[in-house]
Amino acid sequence: MKKISNIKFILIVAILAALILSACQYDLEDAINDNLEQKGDLIVHFIDVGQGDSIFIQLPNGETSLIDGGTRASGENIVKYLKEQNVEKIDYLIATHPHEDHIGGLPKVVKNFEIGKIYMPDATANTNIFQELLKEIKNKDKKVSIAKGGDIILNDSGVKYEILAPNGEKYGETNDYSVVTKLTYKGNSFLFTGDAEKTSENEMMDKGYNLKSDVLKIGHHGGSTSTSNEFLLKVSPKYGVISLGKDNTYGHPHKETIARLNEQNVTVLRTDELGTIVMNSDGKNINVNKEIKGENTESETQNIKKYYIGNINTKVYHSPDCNYLPKEENQIILKSKKEAEDKGFRPHDKCIK
Numbered sequence: 001m002k003k004i005s006n007i008k009f010i011l012i013v014a015i016l017a018a019l020i021l022s023a024c025q026y027d028l029e030d031a032i033n034d035n036l037e038q039k040g041d042l043i044v045h046f047i048d049v050g051q052g053d054s055i056f057i058q059l060p061n062g063e064t065s066l067i068d069g070g071t072r073a074s075g076e077n078i079v080k081y082l083k084e085q086n087v088e089k090i091d092y093l094i095a096t097h098p099h100e101d102h103i104g105g106l107p108k109v110v111k112n113f114e115i116g117k118i119y120m121p122d123a124t125a126n127t128n129i130f131q132e133l134l135k136e137i138k139n140k141d142k143k144v145s146i147a148k149g150g151d152i153i154l155n156d157s158g159v160k161y162e163i164l165a166p167n168g169e170k171y172g173e174t175n176d177y178s179v180v181t182k183l184t185y186k187g188n189s190f191l192f193t194g195d196a197e198k199t200s201e202n203e204m205m206d207k208g209y210n211l212k213s214d215v216l217k218i219g220h221h222g223g224s225t226s227t228s229n230e231f232l233l234k235v236s237p238k239y240g241v242i243s244l245g246k247d248n249t250y251g252h253p254h255k256e257t258i259a260r261l262n263e264q265n266v267t268v269l270r271t272d273e274l275g276t277i278v279m280n281s282d283g284k285n286i287n288v289n290k291e292i293k294g295e296n297t298e299s300e301t302q303n304i305k306k307y308y309i310g311n312i313n314t315k316v317y318h319s320p321d322c323n324y325l326p327k328e329e330n331q332i333i334l335k336s337k338k339e340a341e342d343k344g345f346r347p348h349d350k351c352i353k
Contacts, residue, residue, distance in 0.1 A: 042183070046269075055192060055217065059091075060159060071104040072105065076105075095119070110137055120147060123174060162181065178195050178200060202230075214239065269333065307336070309326070313326070
């Protein structure tokens with residue numbers, strides 16, 4: 001009987017050892033796969049183009065995307081900015097809709113860079129700039145993919161880049177043809193809405209898309225006909241980025257939109273106040289202006305210093321490039337040293353001189 005018990009004991013120990021070893025091997029394989037997936041960070045540049053939109057995206061796999069190109073006058077500046085980031089190819093070019101403040105700079109971009117896939121809505125405009133864009137696309141012997149809600153641009157290595165709108169065929173407002181995209185990198189997500197207004201927002205909600213995102217590019221430069229309460233509740237962003245020009249003639253951002261954002265405790269970042277805004281995600285945390293590749297121009301350096309990041313727990317404020325930034329959930333954006341100190345924050349002794 002003792003021999004049988006000993007044999008049983010040895011078998012149990014052997015089985016447990018095998019299970020432990022297989023679990024360790026599984027964890028090791030998972031860790032290796034995670035490292036293989038994460039080749040780099042996701043970096044999103046909300047380029048300051050004045051009263052317009054242009055968003056440059058550096059994907060973790062080394063590919064790039066450009067959403068819109070600002071006004072015609074922005075073209076050369078965007079080309080310069082992209083070259084400073086050592087860009088040679090735009091893998092995914094998206095023209096959200098055919099308004100000049102979104103496609104104006106794209107002919108120069110198409111002319112100056114290698115272009116991969118091009119996405120546009122099924123909408124046209126009887127304007128010179130729209131015709132110029134089509135001409136440059138033709139000169140590159142490229143074809144346009146008509147963007148529709150539900151299409152997938154990329155789904156690989158922890159990155160999902162999907163199209164959520166347009167979902168209809170005919171709209172009364174050109175803005176509602178806007179190509180809306182969502183970019184998810186592991187635990188972080190960004191929603192880029194072009195100039196989509198309430199009609200398109202309602203369609204996205206009706207479709208049951210997962211709109212939840214950490215960062216929302218506020219629709220139509222903060223206009224009151226976009227970013228409805230219902231849509232904002234679905235997205236539930238931490239950051240709302242508004243791309244617009246100083247003292248613009250449209251009165252953007254409208255006070256109603258700002259009130260809705262404030263009511264839901266969204267941290268508002270505006271290009272008319274901060275200049276170009278750069279967000280860096282490692283798939284878990286998002287840092288604002290953590291890294292700008294290439295050579296910083298004088299204006300970019302000034303833009304980084306125009307705001308500060310406070311720690312709501314310690315009441316200490318930091319420069320955006322400080323190595324001691326608080327965790328994302330403890331951060332608050334402060335527009336100036338005066339605002340920081342008026343709110344009871346004291347400067348961090350390592351990064352604020």
